[in-house]
Amino acid sequence: MRKSWWHKVTITDIIVWAIGIAIAVVVVYGSIMTLASGKYTLANWIDLAIRGLAQGAVYALIAMGYTLVYGVLKMINFAHSEVFTGGVFTAVFLAQWLATIGIVNSNPFLYWILCGILAMIISTGIAILLERVAYRPLRGAPRLVPLITAIGASFFLQYTYRGFYGSGIQAYPMPELFQQSIEFNNFKIYVSQLVVIISGFLMMLVLFSIVQYTRIGKAMRAVSEDKEVSALMGIDVDRVIVFTFALGGASAGVAGILYVMLFPIVNFFMGFIPGLKAFTAAVLGGIGSVPGAFLGGTLLGLLESIGPTLFLDGMGIPAPYQLKDAIAFAILVFILIFRPTGIMGEKLTQAKA
Amino acid sequence: MAKKLFVVLSVLIVVSMALAACAPTKKAFECTDPIGCVTYGPQDPIHLAAALVIAGPNETLGLDSLYGVEIAVADKGGKLLDHDIKITSEDTGCSAETGQAAGTKLAADTTIVGVIGTSCSSEARVAVPLFSKAGFSVVSPSNTAPDLTEAGNANNYPGYLRTAHNDEIQGAAAAKFAVEKLGVKKAATIHDGSLYADKLQQVFAEEFKKLGGEITAQEAVAPDQTDMGPVLTRIASGAPELIYFPIFLPAGAFVIQQAKQTSGLESTYLMGADGLFSPDVAEGAGDAVEGFFVSSPFLEGADYDAFKEKYKTKVGKEPISIFHAHAYDAANMIMACIEKVATKEDDGTVHVGRQALRDCLYATKDFKGLTGVLTCTATGDCANPTIAVYQYKAGEYPPTKFWP
Numbered sequence: 001m002r003k004s005w006w007h008k009v010t011i012t013d014i015i016v017w018a019i020g021i022a023i024a025v026v027v028v029y030g031s032i033m034t035l036a037s038g039k040y041t042l043a044n045w046i047d048l049a050i051r052g053l054a055q056g057a058v059y060a061l062i063a064m065g066y067t068l069v070y071g072v073l074k075m076i077n078f079a080h081s082e083v084f085t086g087g088v089f090t091a092v093f094l095a096q097w098l099a100t101i102g103i104v105n106s107n108p109f110l111y112w113i114l115c116g117i118l119a120m121i122i123s124t125g126i127a128i129l130l131e132r133v134a135y136r137p138l139r140g141a142p143r144l145v146p147l148i149t150a151i152g153a154s155f156f157l158q159y160t161y162r163g164f165y166g167s168g169i170q171a172y173p174m175p176e177l178f179q180q181s182i183e184f185n186n187f188k189i190y191v192s193q194l195v196v197i198i199s200g201f202l203m204m205l206v207l208f209s210i211v212q213y214t215r216i217g218k219a220m221r222a223v224s225e226d227k228e229v230s231a232l233m234g235i236d237v238d239r240v241i242v243f244t245f246a247l248g249g250a251s252a253g254v255a256g257i258l259y260v261m262l263f264p265i266v267n268f269f270m271g272f273i274p275g276l277k278a279f280t281a282a283v284l285g286g287i288g289s290v291p292g293a294f295l296g297g298t299l300l301g302l303l304e305s306i307g308p309t310l311f312l313d314g315m316g317i318p319a320p321y322q323l324k325d326a327i328a329f330a331i332l333v334f335i336l337i338f339r340p341t342g343i344m345g346e347k348l349t350q351a352k353a
Numbered sequence: 354m355a356k357k358l359f360v361v362l363s364v365l366i367v368v369s370m371a372l373a374a375c376a377p378t379k380k381a382f383e384c385t386d387p388i389g390c391v392t393y394g395p396q397d398p399i400h401l402a403a404a405l406v407i408a409g410p411n412e413t414l415g416l417d418s419l420y421g422v423e424i425a426v427a428d429k430g431g432k433l434l435d436h437d438i439k440i441t442s443e444d445t446g447c448s449a450e451t452g453q454a455a456g457t458k459l460a461a462d463t464t465i466v467g468v469i470g471t472s473c474s475s476e477a478r479v480a481v482p483l484f485s486k487a488g489f490s491v492v493s494p495s496n497t498a499p500d501l502t503e504a505g506n507a508n509n510y511p512g513y514l515r516t517a518h519n520d521e522i523q524g525a526a527a528a529k530f531a532v533e534k535l536g537v538k539k540a541a542t543i544h545d546g547s548l549y550a551d552k553l554q555q556v557f558a559e560e561f562k563k564l565g566g567e568i569t570a571q572e573a574v575a576p577d578q579t580d581m582g583p584v585l586t587r588i589a590s591g592a593p594e595l596i597y598f599p600i601f602l603p604a605g606a607f608v609i610q611q612a613k614q615t616s617g618l619e620s621t622y623l624m625g626a627d628g629l630f631s632p633d634v635a636e637g638a639g640d641a642v643e644g645f646f647v648s649s650p651f652l653e654g655a656d657y658d659a660f661k662e663k664y665k666t667k668v669g670k671e672p673i674s675i676f677h678a679h680a681y682d683a684a685n686m687i688m689a690c691i692e693k694v695a696t697k698e699d700d701g702t703v704h705v706g707r708q709a710l711r712d713c714l715y716a717t718k719d720f721k722g723l724t725g726v727l728t729c730t731a732t733g734d735c736a737n738p739t740i741a742v743y744q745y746k747a748g749e750y751p752p753t754k755f756w757p
Contacts, residue, residue: 039590040590043616044586044590044616047582047586047615047616048582048583048586051580051582051583055580167408167409167412168413168633169602169603169606169633169636169637170636171606171636171637171638171639173639174639174640179614181614188616190614262579262580263579263580263607263610264610264639265579265603265606265607265637267603269577272577273577273578273579274579304580304583305580305582305583306583308583308587309583309586309587313587318571319570319571319572319573320587321572321573321574321583321584321587322546322572322573322574322575324575324578324583325575
């Protein structure tokens, strides 16, 4: 090795590192300034963090759908945001009916569970149908083809919901219990947030166990490694893929119900932004990795919630929340500069990439 | 036989020569209008266009106006100067892109004489210049951005008028209400980056400061944002007594809901503008809507009640937005002026001078409409609004009038 290390550094490397360092400097400087100003109390920060965690749990569950399908098929299912919308938008009618017979307040947990089950069924159904109609016929096609189909399917589903349910907004009735807060020393947490965080976490554990410890999970991982060889080993590849879509659909259904616990309004277009964010979360965590989706979702939720105040407020920038997405994506760029495969992402070997 | 034919022919020739001599007193119509005339043959319908948002998330805004226009036409019996009235409707989508597409399409149709539109100020920016260049007269029922009718402003195009109130009137009324009625000293504002919301909150903030108040924060959210908590937490750190957010749905409903859950904002007054005057607000925000204020033009009177009855028969429900009456007035203003300036020939052919129509509209004076007695300024502001403040009660729509 005669050449010293800096001979290998290209201009691109320098620019990329400079961007990375600039982001880091802004983050550190902004945070110090904000904390030094003492404008926000600890209770404010905890409040923001709880909101971020709750939002992050929802992102993580939607991200599961992207990451599972990518893991198995190496394809981005861009219609997943509509799988999310389908379940929760359908369940709103059940919810409104349950409100008329009084279950909402008398038994709030039963109410959410019933809505959750319906949302899961519908989302799972849509996901399976989507796979059968839009993706399976194109399985051998070049990689760009299913991507375009996904976008087409996404529009198709969106406007189908619009046709069925109208373009107005519908609201989930909110049980009184879920509007109450539990007071701690100097901060409070709403029951709805607590339920979202806990059930989001439990759902992630369930999904992780399915992938890691069951036979079908093992089959999924095998198909992800190599489809042809798995088929030779006697794995029914089609069944595994359908199962993957179903699992993603079910988690999207649950994500939908958790989402409306936080933001109880639905419309036909609601899936777009959460879907985009969840996809980002999946990439951030390392697409294809189940714990990565969880980590990415939580991190993105926290960044969006705390980031603008923490990084920008101290520098005297007005209306920092307008820059919420800019901050989240700047951090995404920052992480991808240093870990191109995402936080938990495996190295893409030649065979997989 | 041949002799007889000759006599008949010569009589005909003499008669026709005599007629020809008379002709100068009945000469053909000649267009002297500086930007041209539209001519409708005896069988042609008089052609108006509606450039409103009639599809997508904001469709209630434009559909409501379209119903207003259709009722205005129906009130005329569908006839103007004994011609049918034809309304061509294009969706403007409440965005610059769709506005451009609709504008280009309509501007290419030279039989159009007047346009009722556009719905959103952002569409007006791109569609109105196209209409103006095509020689149309445009009356908007719901554009509220001040610069569209500001003298000397590049966005004030010839031939553009509106029956909607200028944001300056509404923003100032809101500030006055906050200070004089509620006795508020500190306020914060939220906008969503749209022309409408940004201008309104700016006007509000300026007027509020002029009246001796203090603005603690001027925040912004995205129109499709759902988590308002962080923004509200930040606003709460300034301890305002009122938050003014003249934005749209669903973001507005999320602000209402989540403000109630933010420490420090539990009892802060919340106030929006006419963009949040919709049944979907009460529906979307649930119980949190209790006490929420909105400013909106105040409509009342026997004429309006009669109109509302027609609306209900036509649509089957209460007005779905607030600019139906403005659209009704806009359509009527255009139709009244067409009647005034048109030249009608004996065979029924109608000629309308484009500039003459514009001049007539700008000269509108004491026009009795549903939204008040309208008199247009030289730059095209015709509205004569009484801005009232309404207050929502949980589970009820419409909200009740609170002030003045």
